[in-house]
Amino acid sequence: MSEETHFRTCHLCEAMCGIEITVDDGRVSRIRPNPDDVWSQGYICPKGTTLGDLHHDPDRLRRPLVRRGEGKEFVEVSWSEAFEEIEHRLQPVIERHGLDAVTAYIGNPTAHNFSLSRYVGAFIPMSGIPRIYSSGTVDQWPKNVAVALLYGGMWTIPTPDLDRTDYLIVMGANPHASQGSLLAASDVMGRLRKIRERGGKVVVIDPRRTGTAKIADEWLAIRPGADAALLLAWVQVLFDEGLVDPGALKDRLEGVEEIGRLCRDFTPEAVEDFCGFDAGTIRRLARELAAAPAGAVYGRIGTCNQEFGTLASWLVEVVNILTGNLDRPGGSMFSNPISWSLTTLRPPEFADGWEFGRWRSRVRGAPEVLGQVPVSCMAEEIATPGEGQIKALICIAGNPVLSAPAASKLDAALPELECMIAVDNYLNETTRHAHVILPGLSPLEQPHYDELMWNWSVRNAGKYAPPLFAPEEGRPHEWQILLALAALCQGQKAADVDTSLLDDLFFGGIVALVTQREGSPVYGKEPAEIIAESDGRGPERMLDLTIRTGPWGEGYGANPEGLTLAKLRELPNGIDMGPLEPRLPDLLETPDGKIDLAPEYITADLERLLQRLGRNDDGLVLVSRRHVRSKNSWMHNVAPLMTGKDRCTMQIHPDDASRLGVEDGALARIVSSEGSLEVPAEVTEEIRPGVVCLPHGWGHDKTGARLSVASKHPGVCNNVLAPGELVDVLSGNAVVNGIPVEVSPA
Numbered sequence: 001m002s003e004e005t006h007f008r009t010c011h012l013c014e015a016m017c018g019i020e021i022t023v024d025d026g027r028v029s030r031i032r033p034n035p036d037d038v039w040s041q042g043y044i045c046p047k048g049t050t051l052g053d054l055h056h057d058p059d060r061l062r063r064p065l066v067r068r069g070e071g072k073e074f075v076e077v078s079w080s081e082a083f084e085e086i087e088h089r090l091q092p093v094i095e096r097h098g099l100d101a102v103t104a105y106i107g108n109p110t111a112h113n114f115s116l117s118r119y120v121g122a123f124i125p126m127s128g129i130p131r132i133y134s135s136g137t138v139d140q141w142p143k144n145v146a147v148a149l150l151y152g153g154m155w156t157i158p159t160p161d162l163d164r165t166d167y168l169i170v171m172g173a174n175p176h177a178s179q180g181s182l183l184a185a186s187d188v189m190g191r192l193r194k195i196r197e198r199g200g201k202v203v204v205i206d207p208r209r210t211g212t213a214k215i216a217d218e219w220l221a222i223r224p225g226a227d228a229a230l231l232l233a234w235v236q237v238l239f240d241e242g243l244v245d246p247g248a249l250k251d252r253l254e255g256v257e258e259i260g261r262l263c264r265d266f267t268p269e270a271v272e273d274f275c276g277f278d279a280g281t282i283r284r285l286a287r288e289l290a291a292a293p294a295g296a297v298y299g300r301i302g303t304c305n306q307e308f309g310t311l312a313s314w315l316v317e318v319v320n321i322l323t324g325n326l327d328r329p330g331g332s333m334f335s336n337p338i339s340w341s342l343t344t345l346r347p348p349e350f351a352d353g354w355e356f357g358r359w360r361s362r363v364r365g366a367p368e369v370l371g372q373v374p375v376s377c378m379a380e381e382i383a384t385p386g387e388g389q390i391k392a393l394i395c396i397a398g399n400p401v402l403s404a405p406a407a408s409k410l411d412a413a414l415p416e417l418e419c420m421i422a423v424d425n426y427l428n429e430t431t432r433h434a435h436v437i438l439p440g441l442s443p444l445e446q447p448h449y450d451e452l453m454w455n456w457s458v459r460n461a462g463k464y465a466p467p468l469f470a471p472e473e474g475r476p477h478e479w480q481i482l483l484a485l486a487a488l489c490q491g492q493k494a495a496d497v498d499t500s501l502l503d504d505l506f507f508g509g510i511v512a513l514v515t516q517r518e519g520s521p522v523y524g525k526e527p528a529e530i531i532a533e534s535d536g537r538g539p540e541r542m543l544d545l546t547i548r549t550g551p552w553g554e555g556y557g558a559n560p561e562g563l564t565l566a567k568l569r570e571l572p573n574g575i576d577m578g579p580l581e582p583r584l585p586d587l588l589e590t591p592d593g594k595i596d597l598a599p600e601y602i603t604a605d606l607e608r609l610l611q612r613l614g615r616n617d618d619g620l621v622l623v624s625r626r627h628v629r630s631k632n633s634w635m636h637n638v639a640p641l642m643t644g645k646d647r648c649t650m651q652i653h654p655d656d657a658s659r660l661g662v663e664d665g666a667l668a669r670i671v672s673s674e675g676s677l678e679v680p681a682e683v684t685e686e687i688r689p690g691v692v693c694l695p696h697g698w699g700h701d702k703t704g705a706r707l708s709v710a711s712k713h714p715g716v717c718n719n720v721l722a723p724g725e726l727v728d729v730l731s732g733n734a735v736v737n738g739i740p741v742e743v744s745p746a
């Protein structure tokens, strides 16, 4: 028996926990927290212990699948056959209809995958595909819009400085389940408890009494979609009571007076009914936040996936700024990652500033925002004939049949595609529609370093993990798959594709970029010199570059003591560069170097909010939730995570349940304008009356999927109920929280 121990970072979520993996005769026998990990110090959640189950899951695809024979059944083929199949399917579509007829959908695991996170940025421009969709428009798009306009970069997202704050308001986030989002910290719950232990206060604003609310000082059961009104009322109180004090940022701000004017109608009294709690509480919270030595408002998916997502996301920043909490210790701060990421660079198309609505979707006429239209447009763009109809889809690490609003429409539209290629590790609800499925390596067969997450981490740190297992001979990495797909989109023959060459081209482009960037340690240096000195290939070579040209980097000789990937490899427990430090104004990328608090694109939407205040509807609305033992739609096939009672239930308040005759444990029927479903009811005091809640990511009862564990606990897909046209106007982001529904006993 050969027992080995490996130290690694769990890639599943933003917590990036350090784990210790024991391997016995080629099998993972145990996963424990790594107490010496400088970042997570011995914390993990139940998912982290199951990476071995994921790795050994017999349903996880290891060879490409293509459809063959009369029944068009999936069969395993070699990699060269799979790429040839793609050539023969995809290229005729492009010849007939042009690249306009091809699109890609980029799903969430892309952001957590070593290869995909770095190489979608190569795939999109190199393939020539003009328009893509992503899970971003059912997620953080409102946040991206808000920070792009305020700070200049769409990923310039501050994070609450959990370890030093005295006062934290958590709006529409449940780290008890999610472990933090756009907030990278291990053991968020432990850190929240510590805020209280040191005499600080934690307030949770959520229609549900979540696990996070349970450990907070105060829970406010907000009506879904009312966050923007609440935030604006706080702003009104700050102005009214002379509490506006932006501190060090004072001279950087534009539009402060305008904000003072715009908030006038939104007094606590004007919004209390809409929010669902009294004006006195609203006023008190604003005063408490203003009085705290350092405090932060943290808003996440509940504030994004809703009717006023961009307004709410913008106002979170405005409140943090007006109380002097942006960019100060204990407030809302920007991290300084040891490795910068390509994703955070402003896309070249926006080099001259952000512009919205530069084009519209063909069928619905939805304006593009930050280069994308709502993901719910994809179904109609596939299903509606005419010039510009989508005929081919490349789906990368995504399961939009479950995750996108109007889910049934997409499920019905995908079979109409002439060509669908999935880069995915499972044959699931979405990929069952593909013509070719190209599986990525298991996470344990590839190196790991998070690309994006360190941009909102609560400390400046980093860690690299080498692969645990060698992949099977001849298996491509996902970065190679993406480069090959790009070449195939460009008409190359599968047999001629040289991914090394394409990688050199991509890498050469990045090197050229950094040598041209003023302030970079390699500014003006000869790109060839850097390329010659760089370590490895693919994402590792990129990582070496982004570390060496990062804030603590070795700078290709400029700072010989500095960091390189080689040095990081020697530190299996990671490296910690200390707590966050103020980063403004250097980080700002706005044209005038200032922060315009009142961008017209956003403030124009306040009228819609004002109108909404006056509308009194008392109907039931549906919101979403997460659970610590799931990850979106794709971890229900991991048996150890599926034990215990049924998690896919409709939570409903006892008052609503008795009024509607719905009984605990009995099937209830939910109907929306988009669809209907039946699901067991869970009658609980822990939800606001008037709100019902379903988890997202379920619905594993589709024929043709190969998910032997998940199919035994199928649950229902809440997005069958989500109307695709229900979007936050400014960002095009889906409104999956606050969907009007009717509920009855089934």
Ligand SMILES: Nc1nc2c(c(=O)[nH]1)N[C@H]1C(S)=C(S)[C@@H](COP(=O)(O)OP(=O)(O)OC[C@H]3O[C@@H](n4cnc5c(=O)[nH]c(N)nc54)[C@H](O)[C@@H]3O)O[C@H]1N2
Pocket: 106, 107, 108, 109, 113, 135, 138, 139, 301, 305, 396, 397, 398, 399, 400, 402, 403, 404, 405, 423, 424, 425, 426, 428, 439, 440, 443, 478, 624, 625, 631, 632, 633, 634, 696, 697, 718, 719, 722, 736
């Ligand atoms: N109603 C409602 N809908 C929602 C949400 C909600 O709260 N409510 N949340 C939204 C949010 S925030 C998100 S991010 C989206 C997620 O939406 P998606 O990204 O579309 O869905 P996931 O469930 O994350 O699916 C991930 C897919 O990637 C595959 N996969 C996993 N790991 C890998 C890998 O390493 N490589 C490859 N190639 N494939 C892999 C899985 O098999 C699965 O098919 O859902 C959104 N939809």
Ligand SMILES: Nc1nc2c(c(=O)[nH]1)N[C@H]1C(S)=C(S)[C@@H](COP(=O)(O)OP(=O)(O)OC[C@H]3O[C@@H](n4cnc5c(=O)[nH]c(N)nc54)[C@H](O)[C@@H]3O)O[C@H]1N2
Pocket: 013, 014, 108, 139, 171, 172, 173, 174, 175, 177, 178, 179, 180, 181, 205, 206, 207, 208, 210, 222, 223, 224, 225, 226, 227, 300, 301, 302, 303, 306, 623, 624, 625, 626, 627, 628, 629, 630, 631, 632, 633, 697, 737, 738
């Ligand atoms: N275990 C686990 N972890 C995950 C995921 C997962 O599926 N499982 N998904 C990952 C992904 S892709 C993401 S984006 C993050 C999301 O991370 P979080 O933002 O923390 O997501 P949730 O846990 O869904 O918490 C959102 C909360 O918003 C509340 N809410 C709904 N509507 C409103 C509203 O109008 N206003 C307010 N104030 N609250 C509202 C809901 O009741 C819910 O408690 O989690 C990530 N981490």
Ligand code: SF4
Pocket: 010, 011, 012, 013, 014, 015, 016, 017, 043, 044, 045, 046, 047, 048, 049, 179
């Ligand atoms: S919280 Fe859980 S899933 Fe997230 S990184 Fe840590 S162990 Fe992995």
Ligand SMILES: [Mo]
Pocket: 108, 139
């Ligand atoms: Mo997400």
